[in-house]
Amino acid sequence: xxEQWMIGQPSPTLSLGLNLGRPTARRAVTTKVxxxxxxxxxxxxxxxxxxxxxxxxxxxxxxxxxEMLRALVAKYGELQGKVTGMMAAAAATQQHQSSTTSxxxxxxxxxxxxxxxxxxxxxxxNRNPSPPLAAAGSGQFAVTVAVGPDQTECTSVHEPSKRxxxxxxxxxxxxxxxxxxxxxxxxxxxxxxxxxxxxxQKVTKDNPCPRAYFRCSFAPGCPVKKKVQRSADDVTVLVAxxxxxxxxxxxxxxxxxxxxxxxxxxxxASVRISPPAPVVQQLQHHHQQQQQQLKQEAAAEAxxxxxxxxxxxxxxxxxxFKAALVSALSGRILELTPSGQ
DNA sequence: CGAATTTGACCGGCGC
DNA sequence: GCGCCGGTCAAATTCG
Numbered sequence: 001x002x003e004q005w006m007i008g009q010p011s012p013t014l015s016l017g018l019n020l021g022r023p024t025a026r027r028a029v030t031t032k033v034x035x036x037x038x039x040x041x042x043x044x045x046x047x048x049x050x051x052x053x054x055x056x057x058x059x060x061x062x063x064x065x066x067e068m069l070r071a072l073v074a075k076y077g078e079l080q081g082k083v084t085g086m087m088a089a090a091a092a093t094q095q096h097q098s099s100t101t102s103x104x105x106x107x108x109x110x111x112x113x114x115x116x117x118x119x120x121x122x123x124x125x126n127r128n129p130s131p132p133l134a135a136a137g138s139g140q141f142a143v144t145v146a147v148g149p150d151q152t153e154c155t156s157v158h159e160p161s162k163r164x165x166x167x168x169x170x171x172x173x174x175x176x177x178x179x180x181x182x183x184x185x186x187x188x189x190x191x192x193x194x195x196x197x198x199x200x201q202k203v204t205k206d207n208p209c210p211r212a213y214f215r216c217s218f219a220p221g222c223p224v225k226k227k228v229q230r231s232a233d234d235v236t237v238l239v240a241x242x243x244x245x246x247x248x249x250x251x252x253x254x255x256x257x258x259x260x261x262x263x264x265x266x267x268x269a270s271v272r273i274s275p276p277a278p279v280v281q282q283l284q285h286h287h288q289q290q291q292q293q294l295k296q297e298a299a300a301e302a303x304x305x306x307x308x309x310x311x312x313x314x315x316x317x318x319x320x321f322k323a324a325l326v327s328a329l330s331g332r333i334l335e336l337t338p339s340g341q
Numbered sequence: 342c343g344a345a346t347t348t349g350a351c352c353g354g355c356g357c
Numbered sequence: 358g359c360g361c362c363g364g365t366c367a368a369a370t371t372c373g
Binding site: 199200202204205211213227 | 361362363364365366367
């Protein structure tokens with residue numbers, strides 16, 4: 001968490017190094033300026049007091065917010081622990097069930113599409129009413145918190161409260177990864193160590209950002225497909241959906257052929273994702289936590305910038321600050337001006 | 342020149 | 358039956 005920044009850190013925007021009260025540094029000033037400065041110094045003392053009071057107030061507020069944040073984090077951790085416990089219990093129950101009752105639903109899936117849409121709807125989005133326990137593992141909750149309600153996900157996980165059809169989950173496993181990407185970077189490329197060939201792009205109904213379709217081109221017969229789309233909630237987040245299992249090992253991540261895909265891959269999003277389909281749940285959980293952390297850092301950074309901008313705006317609105325800035329700058333300019341001119 | 346990407350067309354499933 | 362929508366194909370284009 002980034003609360004350290006909020007709590008008691010000297011504001012970077014205040015360290016402008018202006019040296020507001022530095023009359024000795026000024027040489028060669030006109031009388032008019034001197035008169036203005038005398039007037040201003042009286043005025044300034046009041047303003048400085050007011051500013052200090054304001055600063056104290058803001059600092060106090062900052063401290064309170066920091067405490068609230070800490071409490072929130074503590075509660076979050078507590079909740080996460082509870083959820084993890086619940087998930088473990090549910091998983092144990094489900095494991096027990098699957099060992100006692102044979103997975104009866106051996107009905108072959110009617111069609112390829114049906115299998116896909118079924119598994120995808122389970123995996124991505126909560127357009128369909130799904131049980132709240134559909135997300136398995138605390139990491140997914142973390143992702144939900146970080147990305148937004150639309151991104152609730154279940155990555156090829158057996159849901160305890162749902163009848164599980166093994167034949168639907170096994171053959172084409174679906175896993176989802178959230179990758180933080182530069183919003184300026186329009187390429188829907190997720191660098192994950194594999195080699196992908198793009199075979200389509202489509203704008204979908206529920207998201208204005210196009211969805212790109214990739215096939216694994218590392219091995220000729222590799223059935224793995226990947227869909228990449230920017231999150232509707234946060235365009236800096238790329239949502240990569242992997243389908244199927246690779247029939248080959250993971251290639252070396254550094255240079256994969258030197259073709260365009262390689263170049264685009266290296267230019268794409270920073271990878272914080274798990275290996276696609278044959279992924280171990282815990283590993284994915286770990287990666288999702290990393291992604292969440294990344295998102296939080298990005299949010300904190302944005303907040304920081306916003307705060308800095310607000311402070312800058314407040315300061316620039318303040319005529320006293322402007323006057324002080326002008327006098328400081330003029331003094332500095334005069335200082336730097338060669339005496340010969 | 343070959344391989345990868347782009348993009349409009351087409352196909353099949355699904356809901357009304 | 359029809360229209361919508363997601364997924365895929367394949368010709369055209371781009372790029373190294």
